Every structure is written in structure tokens, then in C-alpha cells.
Amino acid sequence: MFNTGKELLELCKEKNRKISEIVIEREMEHNKMSFDELMDKMKLVLDTMLKSAHSGLDKEIISVSKLSGGNAKKLEDYKNSGRTICGDLINSAMAKALSTSEVNASMGKIVAAPTAGASGIVPSALITVKEKFNLTEENMIHGLFTAGGIGEIIAKNATISGAEGGCQAECGAASAMAAAAVVEMAGGDVEASLNAASFALTNVMGLVCDPVAGLVEFPCALRNASGVINALLSADLAMAGIKSLIPFDEVVEAMYMVGKAMPESLKETALGGVAATPTGEEFKRRVL
Ligand code: SF4
Numbered sequence: 025m026f027n028t029g030k031e032l033l034e035l036c037k038e039k040n041r042k043i044s045e046i047v048i049e050r051e052m053e054h055n056k057m058s059f060d061e062l063m064d065k066m067k068l069v070l071d072t073m074l075k076s077a078h079s080g081l082d083k084e085i086i087s088v089s090k091l092s093g094g095n096a097k098k099l100e101d102y103k104n105s106g107r108t109i110c111g112d113l114i115n116s117a118m119a120k121a122l123s124t125s126e127v128n129a130s131m132g133k134i135v136a137a138p139t140a141g142a143s144g145i146v147p148s149a150l151i152t153v154k155e156k157f158n159l160t161e162e163n164m165i166h167g168l169f170t171a172g173g174i175g176e177i178i179a180k181n182a183t184i185s186g187a188e189g190g191c192q193a194e195c196g197a198a199s200a201m202a203a204a205a206v207v208e209m210a211g212g213d214v215e216a217s218l219n220a221a222s223f224a225l226t227n228v229m230g231l232v233c234d235p236v237a238g239l240v241e242f243p244c245a246l247r248n249a250s251g252v253i254n255a256l257l258s259a260d261l262a263m264a265g266i267k268s269l270i271p272f273d274e275v276v277e278a279m280y281m282v283g284k285a286m287p288e289s290l291k292e293t294a295l296g297g298v299a300a301t302p303t304g305e306e307f308k309r310r311v312l
Pocket of ligand 1: 141142185186187190191192194195232233234235239240241243244245247292
């Protein structure tokens with residue numbers, strides 16, 4: 025059992041296990057499931073993630089409100105033009121994150137990871153690293169358990185809700201989960217996973233939640249696109265051996281304190297940030 029990053033690290037060291045293995049053992053015990061049953065269950069989660077991350081790449085998915093959509097396809101087409109600034113990997117990762125966000129805004133099926141608003145980040149990061157290193161589906165499933173372990177620590181000690189902590193708690197948490205997972209998938213150790221998660225949260229500390237018209241569309245989809253890149257760059261920083269000056273648990277605590285200090289107008293009320301701009305207000309009137 026673990027409640028903090030420190031406890032998770034100690035458990036991994038004591039048992040000589042990866043984060044995913046510790047989480048899998050705990051889940052088997054908690055849910056009274058065999059290893060195969062648990063893997064089969066997570067495979068269903070992965071299948072839904074894969075579908076949502078790809079379905080917006082070759083056809084436009086428009087939101088129920090008609091406020092947004094079609095951007096995953098736009099970005100995928102742009103990537104395929106071969107004339108991007110950031111290259112294929114980054115643009116492909118962003119397109120997949122946008123795709124899941126668009127599926128969510130069109131009331132399609134996604135996996136909240138940790139929330140629906142931030143659901144594009146974990147799938148896209150895992151797919152990107154799987155493709156980059158030619159990994160297996162089993163590696164991705166293990167990555168999901170690692171992501172789950174990190175998300176659980178953030179939820180236990182802080183929050184994963186935009187209404188409580190701003191977007192740093194939603195997209196920030198998703199990036200931290202994804203960063204830790206892809207470090208493990210790429211062969212990094214437990215310390216590197218926790219460092220990557222710390223970087224991802226630190227990079228977006230203070231990020232407000234300001235959905236235009238109160239809909240989880242804009243700037244949510246954009247923050248899924250930037251969130252997956254945050255996860256990937258945080259993972260690379262950690263894999264290079266760079267360490268977080270502040271331990272993961274303290275970063276989580278700091279994120280929570282920042283969330284508490286945020287005014288209500290910046291916590292999913294659509295009363296601040298880009299939601300409260302004249303154009304944001306105009307969209308709100310139109311939608312309502
Ligand atoms: S802006 Fe708010 S609603 Fe949108 S993804 Fe971030 S936390 Fe969720």
C-alpha cells in the first residue's frame with residue numbers, strides 16, 4: 025500500500041519492482057483478480073483510448089455545441105504535409121490528444137485519465153512512445169498502471185479536479201501520469217518516473233480552468249495538445265538524468281496550495297481567464 029511518492033519509491037526499492045508492478049499487485053489483491061483478468065480489464069481501457077486517439081485524425085469530429093472540432097484532422101493533415109516546425113513526433117502526439125478531446129466534446133466514448141477534460145494526454149503519450157520504441161501492447165498496459173499509480177497519489181494528496189484546483193490539477197495531473205508512465209516504458213527507473221511527474225506538474229503550476237461557455241472544449245483541447253508535449257519533454261528531462269530540486273510529494277502539495285489560493289473565477293466557473301473575455305462571453309450567449 026502506498027499513499028505518497030516516497031512510499032511508492034520505497035516499496036519499489038524494497039521489492040525490486042517497477043511502479044506498474046507494484047500497482048498491478050495491489051490491484052490484484054484489492055479487486056481479487058488474477059493477473060490475466062486484470063490485464064484483460066485494462067486492455068479494454070486501452071482499446072477505448074486507442075480508438076478515441078485515432079478517430080479524429082481522418083475525419084472531422086464536431087462538438088455537440090458546434091463550438092469546436094475538426095482540429096485533430098487539421099493537425100494530422102498539416103503533419104502529413106512534411107512542412108511542420110516541430111516535426112512528426114510532436115505534431116502526431118498533439119493530433120492524437122486533440123482527437124480524444126474532440127471525441128469527448130462530441131459525447132463519444134473516452135477514458136477519463138484522470139478526468140474527461142484531460143483525457144487526451146495519457147493515450148497520446150503512450151501511443152507516441154510505443155511507436156517510437158516499437159513497444160508492445162503489454163508495455164502500454166503496464167504504462168497505464170504506472171499512470172494510474174501516479175494519478176492516485178495526486179488525487180489522495182491534492183486534487184485532480186479543475187473545479188477545485190484549476191487546470192493544473194486536471195491537465196497537470198494527466199501530464200504527470202503520462203510522463204511517469206512513458207519514462208518506465210522507455211526503460212527509466214522509478215526515480216526518473218517521479219522526477220518526470222514532478223517536472224510535468226511544475227511546468228503548469230498555476231494553470232487556471234477557464235472553459236469558454238462552461239463547455240469542456242476551448243481551451244481544454246489545446247491544453248491536451250500542450251499537455252502531451254509537457255509529458256514527453258518532462259520524461260526526456262528526467263531520462264537525461266536531470267532531477268527535480270523539489271521532491272514529487274512536495275510538488276503535489278504545492279500544486280494543491282496553489283489551487284486553493286486560486287480565485288473561484290478561475291476554477292471551472294467560466295467567470296475568468298479566456299472564458300471571461302468579450303469573445304468568450306459572446307460564445308457563452310450564443311451557446312446558451
Ligand atoms: S480548462 Fe478546466 S475544464 Fe478545461 S481541461 Fe482544463 S480543467 Fe478541465
